Amino acid sequence: MHDSSFHQAATRSAEVEADLRLHPDRYRVLTGDRPTGALHLGHYFGTLANRVRLQDLGVQVLLVVADYQVITDRDDPGDLRASVLDLLADQLAAGIDPARTPVFAHSAVPALNQLLLPFLSLVSVAELERNPTVKDEVEATHGRTVSGLMLTYPVHQAADILFCGANLVPVGRDQLPHLEVTRDVARRFGARYSPVFEAPDALLSDTPLLLGLDGHKMSKSRGNTIRLRDDEDTTVRAVRGALTDGRRDITYEPATRPGVATLLELAALCTDRDPADLAVGLDGAAALKALVAEAVNERFRGLRARRRELAADPGYLLGVLADGNAHANALAQATLDQVREAMGTVYR
Incomplete structure (x- = not known):
């Protein structure tokens, strides 16, 4: 991202940060994680603590457990059910209150994923191939086949954000290009059909990058972390x-x-x-x-x-997820109904 674009995003983020302290009810945040392994201290200080802060300020926060995104770059997703419950336990232990912050799973919200089809018609293949995160992931495969889901990853994230009417997304600088895809989708949908979506703003993190114990970037795969669950x-x-x-x-x-x-x-x-x-x-x-x-x-x-x-209580965790899934499904179905009306695909 160009320095001028980053400066503009940073300026807007500072304005939003000041306003949400005064008017938290104006904002809805969508954020979440892929269930690909245990969360560690880098996650806590980089994202989890901020989610709890926003929740406690009175901002409406929704958390997605992005189980569908696990299969973007993995042939073997492992035991997804166990990974999802582990991730949920980490989130709740960190202070997420499911009564105020619904937690839901990608795969449990069909209407959210159905938005991916019209959204893909608004983004070119060239734009997706230029996305920095997609480019990095393609390079990291070292010649292995790249799935279509990986190529469309930024548009899937746009569906995550827009289905619930989120107008604020906590991100780091490296994630701004993803958010720009979401903003493009929201604007282009309105230009082609009618305004349904608000282009969300970025809430930039000011937490410094915490390196791993080996001096490299903190990473689950490198084993250079301290996990939240560690004794x-x-x-x-x-x-x-x-x-x-x-x-x-x-x-x-x-x-x-x-x-x-x-x-x-x-x-x-x-x-x-x-x-x-x-x-x-x-x-x-x-x-x-x-x-x-x-x-x-x-x-x-x-x-x-x-x-x-x-x-030790998986039944409770499954109940939390069921409640969050129900909440997300209601939001997603209402949004999909609006999209169908705007596109003229309501047949009754």
């Missing part, structure tokens, strides 16, 4: 194995000491302190790692206890 001993072992450097003094220098800086940033996020302040007086990597492990375990002790209770 305290597992956390201690993971932190002890984190990458630092050969210097004994501890300083916060992200450009030249990324491993040390990542640990300090993690401890800072857990304690709501400044990472540079935390470095003062620490003597050696062992002291740093002990500080980080204690900070993580203290911050997430309550969340982990709640998660254990939730995971």
